[in-house]
Amino acid sequence: MEEGKLAKWLVKEGDTVSSGDIMAEIETDKATMEFEAVDEGVIGKILVAEGTDGVKVGTVIAVLAGEGEDASAVSAAPAKTEAPKAAPKAVEAAPAPAASAPAPASKAPASKEGRIAASPLAKRVAADKGIDLATVTGSGPNGRIVRADVEGAKAAPSKPAAAAPASAAAGEAKAPAVDMAPETRALLDDRVPHSVEKLSGMRKTIAKRLTQSKQEAPHIYLSVDVNLDKLLALRGEINAMLEKQGVKVSVNDMLVKALGRALIDVPECNVTFAGNELIKYARADVSVAVSIPGGLITPIVTDASGKSFSQIAKDMKDLGSRAREGKLQPTEYQGGTASISNMGMMGIKQFSAVINPPQSTIMAIGAGDKRPWVMPDGTLGVASVMTATGSFDHRAVDGADGARLMAAFREYVEAPLSMVA
Template sequence: MPTPIKMPALSPTMEEGTLAKWLVKEGDQVSAGDIMAEIETDKATMEFEAVDEGTIVAIDVPEGTEGVKVGTVIATLAGEDEDPEETRAAAGSDAASEDTNEGESKDAAPADSPAGADGDEAPASGNGGNGAATSARRDPAKAPPVPRADGERVIASPLARRIAEQKGIDLSSVTGSGPNGRIVKADVEQAESAAPAAAAPSAAREAPAPAAPQQQGEFGAPYEEVKLNNVRKVIARRLTEAKQSIPHIYLTVDVRLDALLKLRGELNASLEADGVKLSVNDLLIKALARALQRVPQCNVSFQGDALHQYQRQDISVAVAAPSGLITPIVTDAGRKGLAQISTEMKELAGKAREGKLQPHEYQGGTASLSNLGMFGTKQFDAVINPPQAMILAVGAGEKRPHVLDGALGVATMMTATGSFDHRAIDGVDGAQLMDAFRQLVENPMGLLV
């Protein structure tokens, strides 16, 4: 029996996704663990692996399809003991037989009976009802709908698809004679014989379309509409909810970086042989984790009538990925050494930019760190990432006038702002955390223990 491959739930909150890209095609053999597709979830674009061995005999959902519900059949796999050719043919003949039987039942039913009016057949695509097809069935004078390739899946039997692929026939140009416009073997063979006569009209159809008129905004400025991907939609929804439902309190400190920069240089010199190069951000991740160890009342989340007090410092770090902002997590950062934090962070950031993070690598976290200093941003207020209760925003390190021991001098300074959920964290607790963070950065030997 062919095995249906269904849209997986790649995250606990995923209800639907976009089939961004197929990495296999009909006729390909796959083994367990092979990457078959890239699926855009509500969090990131992730790879979908095969769990069984066999041959892909049908791809039911084309790449680029949005809003594919979890559990929808997206492809069909023939087992290693099954003949793919026979499976394709059997699938095509079974579908044709079912279509014929259903057609006979409708013909035999009275015109005013439920079967004669609406029909009880399942949609050929297996993905739910089709309103347009239902309308066509109700009006026998209408021709069957022509499958399209511009965003709507071509409805064809597996055998018809295979023949069309072998003959180089574009199924979107074939009119199906089966129920609901389904393309069967006879339609493809007829299209092949009519191909020479249709060559000229086809060439005319392929002429470049005139450029669409440029759209004008409400103030007259021209614009191009960019459709939001799933990740950007989730970011928009979550940040809106965060600002509307979380009472933010902001606390800012100026931190002297000279000692931390000096220690970083010394550590990098000693770790060079190990291939480890610490960034300033690596040390700041450790400093925030150690500060949360010192002020555990800030390592919490608000849960309605209770607080969750976390025993581990899992730091979510904001990373800009092509699909949008995502926050991979350095787990138990308070207990990890700087070299381990640096290695993990480089790996996580690379996977985030490639859209290959696994759910456990970005879901959770007890506090967040956002660093825009590399872009020259001096200071900013970050939005809390719920259900966390705080996020630390750090700006650029820059030379500034600074008074030390009563004398005016120049120091490398950085401005850091903590955003706190005032339902869970009082201002004094937030201030203690910011002071602990400042002390650890200005006296960085505390990051080595």
């Protein structure tokens, strides 16, 4: 992370905070993070307005006055970090109700600007369930609404959609709602109905990193066809045993382990090219591509070679769920030693994935389908077969080593008992 958006302040100047209190919400390119106070004190000055985009890591966003310090004496004009005087919109949280006075059942804490104090996850759950946060009582700090408050609330009746303005002619191009860069304006064709929207932080990061990958890393692609019959049979037996535990292992969970084992067998592919050095990893941490609204994120299964199928399944269920909610911690999606991207469930038979920098290896998994197959006894039969394509950074990985990794991966998939022996 190099920069983020200061989405919302949950405190205002003059507020007293304690260690652990949530002070602000920070939007990174992948998730919304809650910014906690690390000490107690009084908010002396807010230096970056909420809603400010592109705030660099390390920027001073506020000044906290400790015990014995005068909050009013804080300089009003710190260099380069002062927000415009009209810009800050401090959130004033409603005081928590006294124990003897029952909290009102239909009023949520709100700021002077009418915004309701609620966690990002509570807002997402409310939006999914159609719940009006104004009708929810918050149980969090200063009456803030948290997820548990929303999950027990009832959905509000839906409102009829507003009719479209009569003056809007069918097919008429709408005026862009954003300030466009000159290069964007030069590409517009006003003869075609269109809209223009700002790129999200996630989309900007994806564009930057994949462009970097394609420009800097000379890709080499190696494909193999893999017989899935034994792996599918073993998966059925494993899931029958795990049914009482409520755990279900997916094909992708098993492929993650197969890649992890192959990376340990062929460490020449479990590396990072660092210019003048080559970083070699002794553990296989596999980044798994997960599609989320607005982009892609790669939560990491640490030590994929050493974990059981059931543990990988549990990890992926948790990581995937929190990834879609925007609640992953940076350490859970930053790093990894190699990646896997599976588009088989979308019916894609074969594709070549772009390397996830600074890694040197990514495995692209296509759909498994019935194909003619030469059986071990030499007869022609039918088998469930998928195509796997490895993309390798040729600066770090030789073609022969990439081929060894693909062969090892295929062997583990075609003889899956070797992964549990």
